Structures are given as C-alpha cells and as structure tokens.
Amino acid sequence: MNNKFNYRKKVLFVLPTLTAGGAQRVISFVAQNIDNKKFESTLLIIGSKKDAAYKIEKTPVIYLDKDRVLNAIPALFLFLLKHRPHIVLSSISHLNTIMGIMSLFFLKTKFIIREASVVSFMSKFGSKHKNSNKLHSFLPHLSYKFINIIVCQSRDMADDFMNIYKINKNKIVIINNPITQNYPVKKETNSNTGITRYITVGRLSKEKGHKRILRILSKLKFPFHYTIIGDGPYKEEVFAAIDKYNLNEKITYIPFTSEVSKYIALNDYFLQGSYVEGFPNTALESCLVGTPVIAFNVPGGTKEIITHKENGYLAESEEYFLKCLTSSSTFIPTKISESVKFKFSKNKIIDQYETLFSKITP
Structure with missing residues (x-):
C-alpha cells in the first residue's frame, strides 16, 4: 500500500439493506465520496446483494446475507472484532439500537448513528402493539447513551431526539442530506395544454x-x-x-x-x-x-x-x-x-461529514 494512505482513518458504514430508500442513498453516497486520502471507507450491508438498488463503484461493499438485523449480530460483532474500524456510522433505527449496545465492546471505536425520522411524530403512525412499542422504546433509550455522536437531518429532528432520549446536545450534529446527483433545470413551469x-x-x-x-x-x-x-x-x-x-x-x-x-x-x-x-x-x-x-x-x-x-x-x-x-x-x-x-451541495455536505470524522478521532 502506498505510504500516503497509511494514516487513513477506517470508516465503516453499516446499513440493513441497499434497497431503494433515502437512508440507503445518502449513506452509500457519503461512503463513496469522502476523501480517500484521509479515510478508508467500507460499506457493510446486513442483507443481500440481489436486493441492492444502488450501484456502488467507489468503495468496497460487503454483504452479510442475513434476512434480519437480529440474525446478523454475531457476524457483525466478528466483523468489527476482525477489522477494528476507527469509526462506525449506521442508519435506520433498529440497526442503530444494536450498534449502541455493541459499542460497549469496542471502546476504541467511535460510534455514530444517523437518525432518519422525527421519532415522536412517526410513532403516531407505527405499530399498535403496546408491548412491542414498550420494548422498542426501552432499548433505544438504553443503547443511545453509549453512542458518541447522533447525526440528525434537520433542527426539528435534533430537538425531538434530545427531548425523547434525553441526550446531551453536545452529542447531536445536524447535517442535511446532500444533492446526490445533478439534474438539468427545466425550461418551462406551466403546461401548454390548459391542464x-x-x-x-x-x-x-x-x-x-x-x-x-x-x-x-x-x-x-x-x-x-x-x-x-x-x-x-x-x-x-x-x-x-x-x-x-x-x-x-x-x-x-x-x-x-x-x-x-x-x-x-x-x-x-x-x-x-x-x-x-x-x-x-x-x-x-x-x-x-x-x-x-x-x-x-x-x-x-x-x-x-x-x-x-x-x-x-x-x-x-x-x-x-x-x-x-x-x-x-x-x-x-x-x-x-x-x-x-449550494445549500445542499455535495461538497458542502461531504465536508461536514469529513469534519465530523476528523474531530471525533485523534
């Protein structure tokens, strides 16, 4: 390996799947676009390659081929044990909960979770099974206390997260989603058909x-x-x-x-x-x-x-x-x-992630 890459920080991005979705698109985009002179990026997917909706070309992708996050816990633990990343960033709530608990076993690794929803409002549209909700509520409250940084996509999301989980505001970082692809601007605003x-x-x-x-x-x-x-x-x-x-x-x-x-x-x-x-x-x-x-x-x-x-x-x-x-x-x-x-440009958002990664690790 070229010496100029020896000092790179290893960043592991973890997702349940690469199916079509906002979290999958954003996280895979960030993984592929952070500076490879500073960071060694790897994308770890709990699910299977056959379900992937996104083509990943600029960073290694590893599939655990598990149908559920719960079933992937042993394989995920062994992967972290073997590769010892400096930083782990995950997204999607149930995976984030698991990563919070797992962080207790990897004290030298910095764990970041990316929240994808305004939890208190989304819960109004979720499961009606009270026992399930109590369990799902208890586990995040416990595991998120061990997370180093929580990335929220908006101010409302950050305020909601702090209010629900009583997380110190110093652990919250707001990073909007980036523009992942440039599209041509259309020339007209109105139809000529009268419709x-x-x-x-x-x-x-x-x-x-x-x-x-x-x-x-x-x-x-x-x-x-x-x-x-x-x-x-x-x-x-x-x-x-x-x-x-x-x-x-x-x-x-x-x-x-x-x-x-x-x-x-x-x-x-x-x-x-x-x-x-x-x-x-x-x-x-x-x-x-x-x-x-x-x-x-x-x-x-x-x-x-x-x-x-x-x-x-x-x-x-x-x-x-x-x-x-x-x-x-x-x-x-x-x-x-x-x-x-400009507000949501690739360069601006990627720079915010790189600044976070550099700041969180020595």
Whole structure:
C-alpha cells in the first residue's frame, strides 16, 4: 500500500439493506465520496446483494446475507472484532439500537448513528402493539447513551431526539442530506395544454398524506392531472380514496421508476401531503429540476428546503393548501434550482461529514 494512505482513518458504514430508500442513498453516497486520502471507507450491508438498488463503484461493499438485523449480530460483532474500524456510522433505527449496545465492546471505536425520522411524530403512525412499542422504546433509550455522536437531518429532528432520549446536545450534529446527483433545470413551469399537472413521489404509507392531497384535489374546479409515483402498505387505502373522490380519470399511477427527475420536470407542481418528514429528498430533487413544491409545514426538514413563495409554498392547513393550488404566482425554474444548489451541495455536505470524522478521532 502506498505510504500516503497509511494514516487513513477506517470508516465503516453499516446499513440493513441497499434497497431503494433515502437512508440507503445518502449513506452509500457519503461512503463513496469522502476523501480517500484521509479515510478508508467500507460499506457493510446486513442483507443481500440481489436486493441492492444502488450501484456502488467507489468503495468496497460487503454483504452479510442475513434476512434480519437480529440474525446478523454475531457476524457483525466478528466483523468489527476482525477489522477494528476507527469509526462506525449506521442508519435506520433498529440497526442503530444494536450498534449502541455493541459499542460497549469496542471502546476504541467511535460510534455514530444517523437518525432518519422525527421519532415522536412517526410513532403516531407505527405499530399498535403496546408491548412491542414498550420494548422498542426501552432499548433505544438504553443503547443511545453509549453512542458518541447522533447525526440528525434537520433542527426539528435534533430537538425531538434530545427531548425523547434525553441526550446531551453536545452529542447531536445536524447535517442535511446532500444533492446526490445533478439534474438539468427545466425550461418551462406551466403546461401548454390548459391542464395543470401535479406529482407526488414517495412511499405509500399513512404519514405521507396521499389521502388528504386527493381530498383537496377533488375540490379543484379546473382541469388537472395528478401523477403518483411510489408503492407501499397504504396502496389500497390510496386507491380507495381515488375511487371515493371520483378521480380515476385524472390519475396516473407508477409504482416505481428510475427516472424520477424526468417525471417531476414534466409537472407544474410537486405536492407533499406528509404529516411528518425526516428530510424529504424528493422535494429537494423537485427544487433542483425547477419544479416548485407545495407542502404542509410539518415537523422535519421540509421547511429547511422550502422557502415560502420562493421555491414553493408551505401550507398550515388544507384550506391554504387548496389556495396554493389555485395560485397564479409564477415561479422561475432557474431561481428554484439555485435556492437549493449550494445549500445542499455535495461538497458542502461531504465536508461536514469529513469534519465530523476528523474531530471525533485523534
């Protein structure tokens, strides 16, 4: 090995899977883009390569081929024992909990977890099994006390995390999600067909608020079309709402596409109905291509992306959301894109992670 690499700090990034998802995209992106002259990056995946939705080319990837995080504990422990990384960064709550407990056995390793949601609000949309919730609540409270640093994606997330887990604020670091790919900015904001086009991209789950978007759209008095991209456990309820509001002829449904930015650019507005958001990557992507976002002002990172009337609207109620849909305001795609380009740029966010890694280890 070249001598200039001998001093590199070993950073292990751990994820349950590499399936399509915000945490997977961001963590794999950071793992591949930190300075390889300063850091030796490795990506460790609990699941299997066959499930991977992301192509990793710039850092080694190791798959444990386990179907559950719980089943991977022995293999994960042995991996840490063998490789002794200087830093371990994990994401997704159940894995973070395990890493907190495991940190007790590796006192020379610094453990960082990346929180992916505003926990207290997301819990309202989670399991209804009380015993399960009590167990899931107890374990993080215990294990997170042993974690060195918690990375939160937004100020709301950080405040919520400190409030729930009583973590010292000195352990909390706020790092927004980066722009992981540059997309061309569209040239036009409005359709020439006389039909206003709306789009939502995201998992079909209760907290994403698809049903309230459909309810609001049903009140529009002008021609429109609404594209929904995504899949998930709430699919039947979403389609039942489409039937209820007689919107079948106005809806295009796409379960999955690798061309999200292309579809967003073809629409006039990106609609976000979420009741809570960790850090909405698709809203950021929409701004990047120049499509304004209409979203509810909810806990999470939405308001750190959307500046009211600059790159979209933040609605406090369904009535105001409807008013935004009928607004005659004109947004300029290039200005929308510029509003997020530097703030969430690759260089800026990667630099924040590198600064954290350098600071946490001698």
